[in-house]
Amino acid sequence: MRLERLQWFGLVAAPLTWAAQHVVGFGATQAECGVGGMEWGISNDVWQLTMLVVGGLVVVGSEVAAAVVFLRTRNVGHDDPPPDGRVHFLATAALVANVLFLSAMLLDGIASTLTSLCRGG
Amino acid sequence: MTAVGLLERQWTERPGLLGWLTTTDHKRIGLLYFWTTLVLFGAGGTEALLMRTQLAQPNSHVVGPEAYDQLFSLHGITMIFFFIIPMTTGAFGNYLIPLMIGARDMAFPRMNALSFWIFLGSGIFLYASLALGSAPDAGWFDYVPLASRQFSPGRNIDFYCLALIFNGVSSTLAASNFIVTILKLRAPGMSLNRTPLFCFAFLAASFGLLFALPALTADAVFLYLDRRVGTHFFDVAHGGSALLWQHLFWIFGHPEVYILIVPAFGIATSIIPAFTQHRVVAFPLVAIAELLVVFIGFGVWAHHMFATGLPTVTLIFFAAASALVVIPSTIQVFAWCLTILSGTARFRTPLLFIVGFILFFVVGGLTGIMFVAIPFDQQMTDTYFVIAHFHYIIFGAAVFPIFGGMYYWFPKLTGRMYFELPGQISFWIIFAGTNLLFFPMHVVGLDGMPRRVYTYPGGLGWGTYNLIETVGGYITLAGILLLFGNLVVSYVRGERVGRDPWHGPTLEWTIPSPPPEYNFAVIPHVTSAYPNWEPLAGDLVLDEGHQQPITTAADGELAEIAQMPHESPWPVLLGLGLALVFALLVVEKFLVAGIALGLCALVLAAWHR
Amino acid sequence: MSAKPVAWWGMMMLVAAEATLFGTLIGTYFYLRFSTPHWPPGGIAKPGAVVPIVLALVLVASVFPLRLGTRAGIALALLMQAGYFAYAVHDFADRLHSFTPQTNAYGSIYYVLLGADHAHVAVGLLFDVWLLANWRTIGLRVITVYWIAVAVLTLAVTGTILSARA
Numbered sequence: 001m002r003l004e005r006l007q008w009f010g011l012v013a014a015p016l017t018w019a020a021q022h023v024v025g026f027g028a029t030q031a032e033c034g035v036g037g038m039e040w041g042i043s044n045d046v047w048q049l050t051m052l053v054v055g056g057l058v059v060v061g062s063e064v065a066a067a068v069v070f071l072r073t074r075n076v077g078h079d080d081p082p083p084d085g086r087v088h089f090l091a092t093a094a095l096v097a098n099v100l101f102l103s104a105m106l107l108d109g110i111a112s113t114l115t116s117l118c119r120g121g
Numbered sequence: 122m123t124a125v126g127l128l129e130r131q132w133t134e135r136p137g138l139l140g141w142l143t144t145t146d147h148k149r150i151g152l153l154y155f156w157t158t159l160v161l162f163g164a165g166g167t168e169a170l171l172m173r174t175q176l177a178q179p180n181s182h183v184v185g186p187e188a189y190d191q192l193f194s195l196h197g198i199t200m201i202f203f204f205i206i207p208m209t210t211g212a213f214g215n216y217l218i219p220l221m222i223g224a225r226d227m228a229f230p231r232m233n234a235l236s237f238w239i240f241l242g243s244g245i246f247l248y249a250s251l252a253l254g255s256a257p258d259a260g261w262f263d264y265v266p267l268a269s270r271q272f273s274p275g276r277n278i279d280f281y282c283l284a285l286i287f288n289g290v291s292s293t294l295a296a297s298n299f300i301v302t303i304l305k306l307r308a309p310g311m312s313l314n315r316t317p318l319f320c321f322a323f324l325a326a327s328f329g330l331l332f333a334l335p336a337l338t339a340d341a342v343f344l345y346l347d348r349r350v351g352t353h354f355f356d357v358a359h360g361g362s363a364l365l366w367q368h369l370f371w372i373f374g375h376p377e378v379y380i381l382i383v384p385a386f387g388i389a390t391s392i393i394p395a396f397t398q399h400r401v402v403a404f405p406l407v408a409i410a411e412l413l414v415v416f417i418g419f420g421v422w423a424h425h426m427f428a429t430g431l432p433t434v435t436l437i438f439f440a441a442a443s444a445l446v447v448i449p450s451t452i453q454v455f456a457w458c459l460t461i462l463s464g465t466a467r468f469r470t471p472l473l474f475i476v477g478f479i480l481f482f483v484v485g486g487l488t489g490i491m492f493v494a495i496p497f498d499q500q501m502t503d504t505y506f507v508i509a510h511f512h513y514i515i516f517g518a519a520v521f522p523i524f525g526g527m528y529y530w531f532p533k534l535t536g537r538m539y540f541e542l543p544g545q546i547s548f549w550i551i552f553a554g555t556n557l558l559f560f561p562m563h564v565v566g567l568d569g570m571p572r573r574v575y576t577y578p579g580g581l582g583w584g585t586y587n588l589i590e591t592v593g594g595y596i597t598l599a600g601i602l603l604l605f606g607n608l609v610v611s612y613v614r615g616e617r618v619g620r621d622p623w624h625g626p627t628l629e630w631t632i633p634s635p636p637p638e639y640n641f642a643v644i645p646h647v648t649s650a651y652p653n654w655e656p657l658a659g660d661l662v663l664d665e666g667h668q669q670p671i672t673t674a675a676d677g678e679l680a681e682i683a684q685m686p687h688e689s690p691w692p693v694l695l696g697l698g699l700a701l702v703f704a705l706l707v708v709e710k711f712l713v714a715g716i717a718l719g720l721c722a723l724v725l726a727a728w729h730r
Numbered sequence: 731m732s733a734k735p736v737a738w739w740g741m742m743m744l745v746a747a748e749a750t751l752f753g754t755l756i757g758t759y760f761y762l763r764f765s766t767p768h769w770p771p772g773g774i775a776k777p778g779a780v781v782p783i784v785l786a787l788v789l790v791a792s793v794f795p796l797r798l799g800t801r802a803g804i805a806l807a808l809l810m811q812a813g814y815f816a817y818a819v820h821d822f823a824d825r826l827h828s829f830t831p832q833t834n835a836y837g838s839i840y841y842v843l844l845g846a847d848h849a850h851v852a853v854g855l856l857f858d859v860w861l862l863a864n865w866r867t868i869g870l871r872v873i874t875v876y877w878i879a880v881a882v883l884t885l886a887v888t889g890t891i892l893s894a895r896a
Contacts, residue, residue, distance in 0.1 A: 015416055022420045026759070029435040034764035044434065078404060079649045082312035082676035089314030093409035100413065100448055104420075107266060109440035118432040228736050256875050297743035306737055331743065339758070343842075352831045352838035354758070360835035369754065537872060662782035673733050680733035726860055 003069055007087045010066030011094040012057045021105055025112060031085045045112035045113045052109030059102045066094035084110035125642050126227070127664040132225070132638040134688050141686045145230035146638060150237050151216030152197050157241055164248070165199035166601075167541040168192045170594055173558075177591035179579035189575035191277075192260035195251065197261030198281070201381065202288050203244050203518050205484045209384035210295055210330075211240065213526055214323050216534070218299065220629035220636060221317045223645045223652075225669050228301040231689050231728065236295040238696025243288035246703055250280035257281035260573060262374065263344075265355040265366045268350040279348060282341040287703045289334045296330035299323050303551030304674040311660070311677040317627050317650065318401060322387025322410040329380040331414040337373035340366060349709055360650060364429060371422035377511040379418040380488060382482075385409055385522035391474045392529050393457055393520075395466025396472040400651060410449035410456075417446040427495050428502040436495060442494045450486060455478060470544035474525030477552050481517020485510055488563070503573075512559045516564040523608025524551070524604060531608060532622045536634040543607040550600030557593025561586035606713025626651040644670055647677070691728035698724055741872040745879040748850065753881050755843045755891045762835050769894055770836045774829045776895045781821060788814045788840040789851070790881045796874045799866060807877070808858040815851050822848065827839050838889065849888045 025048055031037035032044045073088035080088070134140045136652065144150060172192050175183040198498035215233065219226055227233045255276045259268040268278045303324050307316060343354040344366065353359035390456045394401055401407055410414070423431065423439040429729075457479060466472065488510040492498045501507060531539050548677050570577060577583055607661045621630040630653045632641060645652065662672060667685040671676055698721040705714035763769050770776060792810035795803040822844060831841040857873045 008715070011309060019416075019420070022442065024228055026435060026438050029438070030761065031762050032437065033432040036766045036769055078314060080314070081310070082678070084313070086312040086676055087315045089405045089408075092405040096452075097409050097413055100417075100445060103776045104417070104442060104445045107445065108438050111437040111441050111544075112434055115434045115437050117434055174867070229740060232740075291745055297740060300743060301736060301739045305739060332750050333749055335747060337755050339751060339754040343758075343838075345833070346838070346842070350831065352842070353835045354762075354838050356835070359833075360766050362762060362765050362835075362836070365758065368761070369758070372754075376845065670734070671736060681735075683736065722856060726856075729860070730864060 003087060004071060004083065006039045006065040007069045007091050008038055010062050010069060010098070011090050013062035013065075014094075017055045017058045017062075018101040018104050018108075019033050022108060023052045025051060029112065036084060037043070042119065048112045049111050052105060055105050056102065056109075059098055063095070063098040063102070070095055080117055122462075123662045125637075127644060128639040130636065131664070131666060132687075134638070140688075140695050143690050145226070145232075145234050145433060145687050145689060146310050147215045147219050147227045147230065147233060147694075148638075151212050151214075152586065153237050154211030154215060154240070157213060157237075157244065158204050158383045159242055161199055161203040165196055165204055166598070168196035168199065172196065173591040173594040175575060176577075178588065179577050179578050179581075179584050183382065184575065187258065190260075190573075191256040193262050193573055194257045194281075195247075196448075198247065198257060200515070201261065201377065202285065203247070205381045205515070205523075206292060206330075207240055208523055209381075209388075209519070210292070210299070210323070210326065211237065213388065213530075214295075214299060214384065217629060218302060218320065218323060218528070220305070220640060221319055221627050221640060222303065222306060222311060222631070223628050223647065224302065224306040225640050226685050227298050227379045228616070229298050229305055231360070231686050232294050233690050234689070234692035235296055235695055236291045236298065239291035239294070239694050240288065240698060242696050242700035242703075243284055243291060246287060246700065246707075247284040249281065250284070255280060255518065257284075262370055263496075264370075265344065265347075265363050266450060267342060268366075269355060276707060279345060282345040282348075283703050283707050286338055286341050286345075287699070289338050290699070292330050293334050296327035296334075299327040300331070303327075305671050306669065307672055307677045308645050308647050309661075309670060309672055309679045310645075311672070313675055313677075314405070315647055315650045315652075315677070318390040318404070318407055318411070319387040319627070321411045322383050322390065325411040325415040326380045326383045326387075327407070328412075328649045329376045329383070331375035331417070332419065333373045333380070336369045338375075338544055340369035340373070345706075362554070364431075364696075365425070366424050367429065371425045372419075374439050375422045375425065377414060378511070378514075380458055382518040383415060384517045386411060386414075388522040388526040388529075389457065389478055390453075390689075391625075391627065392471045392475050392525055393460050394464075395529070395623045396467050397467060398624065398625075401456060401466025402459040402463060403452070404650060404729065405696070406452050407456045407683045409678040410452045413449040417442060417449070419448055424492065424498070427492075427622070433495075440493050440495055444490070447486065447490055450482075454483065454484075454486075468470065468549055469528075470539070470541060470600065471525040473527035473545060473548045474521045474528070475546065478517055478521035478525070479554070481513050481521060485513030487516055490515065502568040505562040505570045505572060508572055508722040509559050509562035509566055512555075512562070516555050516559065517547055521551075524548075527608065528606075529623070530629075531611065532618045533629055533634050533636070535612055535615070536617060536623060537611055538618050539615055540607055544602060547604040547607060549598050550603060551597055552600075554593050554595075554597030554600050558590050558595070558597055561589050561593075577665050621653065624653070624655055628652050629656060689728070691724060695724045695728070735755050735868055735871075737872050738747075738875065741875045745875065749879065752846065752886065754880050755839070755846060756886060757845060759890050762839055765896075766835070772834045772836065772869065773835060774833070777891055779892055779895065782888045782892060785814055785818055785821075786881075786884050793874070793877050793881055795837050796870070796877060799870060800850065801862060804858055804861055804870070808855065808862070811851065811855055811858065811877075815855060818848055818851070842893065843887055847880075847884055850883065854880055874878070 013071035028044055069087060073084055074115045076084045076088040134144055134146060149480045165460055169514050171184060175181050223357060233668045257280055258277050259273060263281055266272055303320050346352040347354050355362040355363050357363060390401060412655060420442040421439050422437060424443045528539055528544055565583050570583050618634060620633050643659045644663060645657055645659040649655040669683050669685050670679055671681045671683050673680055698717060702714050705717055788810060792807045795806040829837045831838045854877055857876060861869050861873055
C-alpha cells in the first residue's frame, strides 16, 4: 500500500537525517579543530552547508509525504480501526515532528557556518 | 472447572518465600521493585538531609569534607539509578504496562525477574562500599582526572564503575522487555493510535535506556581499566583525553535525565484524563512528543561541557539542539493544561500532585532554557543555580508524579481507597517544603555559591538562604512521612472499593482490585484509546496453560498465541552469580571472576533448555 | 512481511545494545585519533591489511551455512567461526609483543575494540554449541541474526583498525 510507505517515510526520514547531520557535523568540527584531523581540503563551512542543503531537502520531502498522507486520511477519526486510524495518527505526529527537525537542521547548519572556527568559548 | 478456576490454578504461583524468589509475575516483581526502591529512597533522602543539616549554617562541623564528598556522590547516584529509574520503570512500569495493554505478563517474564535481582544486587553492592568506608566520592559524574587512580587511589571509584556497569545490565534488560512487550503484546485491536500515552512514554524511556547505557558502560569500563589494568584512555601524558570521560558520560547522562522524567510524564498523562473525564487534547502530538524528547535529547550532551574550552563551532550544535528539545515538552504541557481546562476537573490528591508537577516543571524548564545561552551557562556552571534547576525538574517532574501515581493506583493495587484529607494535606506540605528547599538555591547560585562544598564562610549573605533551604528540607520530610503514613493506614483501614473507583480511561480499571494473577479472564478486543470509556468486548479466554496473544507491532492484529514461561529459580541464581562476579572484580580477583562468569553462562544455558 | 516471533525481537534488542556499544568504542577510536598528531603514535607500526580482511571475510562467509537450516550447517559454521577465533586470538596475543594496552592510548583502544569483537565471537561460539545440543528452529533463526550482527560489527571494527593506514 503506497500510503503505508509514505507514512513510514514521513515519520522516520527526518529524525534520521537530523541525527546524521548532527553527529557528522559535530565530528567534522572535532576533526577540523583537532590536532590529528585529516586534511581532505574541504572547509568546515562547505561540509556544514552541504549537509544542510541535502538533509534539508530530505526533510522537506518527508514533510510533503506526511502532508499527503494526512490529507488523504483527513476524514479518519483518532480511534478508527487500523490501518487507516494508525496511518492518520502517525501522519499527524510526523507533520509536527518534521517541522521541528527542519528547524533543528537549520539552526545546526547556519549556526556552525556563522561561528568563528576553532576558538574556544 | 470454570475458565476462571482454570486460569487461577495455572497462573497462581507457589506460596511463601520460595514463591517470591522464583516469581515471574510482573505484579510481584513490580512490588519487589517498589519496596526496594523505597528503602533506597530513604537512604538517598537521609544523605540529602545530612548535607542540608551541615549547610544550614556557615563553618559548620556536622560532617567533614571527606564524608560530605561521599554524601553528595551517593545522593546523586542513589536517587538517579536506585530510586527514580527503578521506581518508574521497575515498579510502575512492570505492574501497569501489561494491565494497560490487556496482557497477562511481560514479553520475557523470567528476564523481568532477573532485572530485579540484578538491581537488588547492584544496590547492595553500592552500599557495601559505604559499609566499608569506601563509598564513591567524586560526584555522581565522577570526572577524571579526579577519579583516576592517581588522585583516587582507594576502592571508592572502583565501586562506582562496577556498580554502574552492574546496574546498567538490569536497566538494559528491563528496557528490552518493555519495548518488546509494548510493541508485541498489546491486546487485539490496540493499534498504535489506540495505545495509551503511558505506553508511549515507557517506550520512549526504554529506547532511551537501550541506546544510552552502552556509553556509560564503555566509559566505566575504560575508567576501571585505566585504574586497575594500566590503560591510558583518559591519561593525557600517553595520548588519552580527560574530556573523553565527559563526552561519553554525558552522551549517556543527558538522555538519562529525560529517561527520568518521561515515565513520569506518562503517569501525569494517565491521571489527567481520569480526573477531568476528558480525552487528552492533541493525543497524537503528546504521543510523538514523548518519543521526540528522548530522541532529540540524545543530541544535546555537550551542553554539560560549555565551560570546558571546546571550540565554539562544536558547542553551537549543542546549543541549537538544546533550544529545540524544549518544544516537545512544551507541547505536552500545553496539551495537559488544555485538557484540565476543557474537562470537569476533580482536584483530588493525584491531580493536585500533577498540577504541582506542571508548576515545578515549568519553572525548572525556564531555568533550563537559560542555560542554552553559552555565556550564561559559563557563569552558572558548578553553582547552586544548576542544583536549583535540576531539582525543580527532577523533584517536580519525576517525584511529584510518582507520589500522585501512588495515590492514583493505590485502590487498584489494594482494593481500598486512601484517606483524601491527609492526602491533600501531604501534597501541600510537600509542595511548600520543596519550594522552600529549592527556590533559594537560585538566589545563592546567582550570588556565586559553588556546588559540592561542604561548608562556606560567614558574611557572604548565604547563611540565611541555606537555613531556609534546610528548614524546607525537613518540612518536605514531614510531608513525605505523612504521605506514606496515610498509605499505610489506608491499606489497613481504607474503605473497600471495586474495580473502577475513578472511572479511569484505561484497561487496568476493567479488572478486579487487586488484579487476579492472570490479569484478564477474557482478553479484551480494543476499539479506542480510552477502552474503559467505551463498551468492552472480547472473546479470547485462553485458559490452557499460560497463554498470551501476540499481535503485530503497528496495528495490533492477532499473530499467534504464545505459551509464557513461569516460575523459575534461574533468574535469582543468575543474579547471585553475577553479584559474585562483580564482588570479585572490585577486589581484582580476575581469574576467579572469570570462573564465576563461566558458571553464570552455565546457569544461562540451563535456563534455556 | 510476516510477524516475527517475540524471541526474534528480543535478539534485535541485544543487537541494538551491542551495536551501540561498538559505535561508542569506534567513536572513541576516532576521538582519540583526532586529538593525536601522529597515528599510530609512539612509533607503533601501522596495522597490516591482509590478515584482518581475510579473517573478516571468513566470518561473513560463515553466516551462509547457517541459512541452510540444518544441524550440519550449524556445525560447518561453528567450524569456520572457531577457526576464525583461534587465528584471531593467536594474532591478538602475538601483537602484544609489539605493543600492549598499557603502551599508550592507541594500544588501549586497539586492544579493547578488538577484544570486544573477539568476545562477541566467543559468545557466538557458545550459542552455536548450545544450539547443537538444544536444537530448535526459533533458536537457529535468532542465532543467525546474532551472527549477521557480529559479522557486520567485525567489518566495522576491521575498517576502523585499518583506517590507521590512511
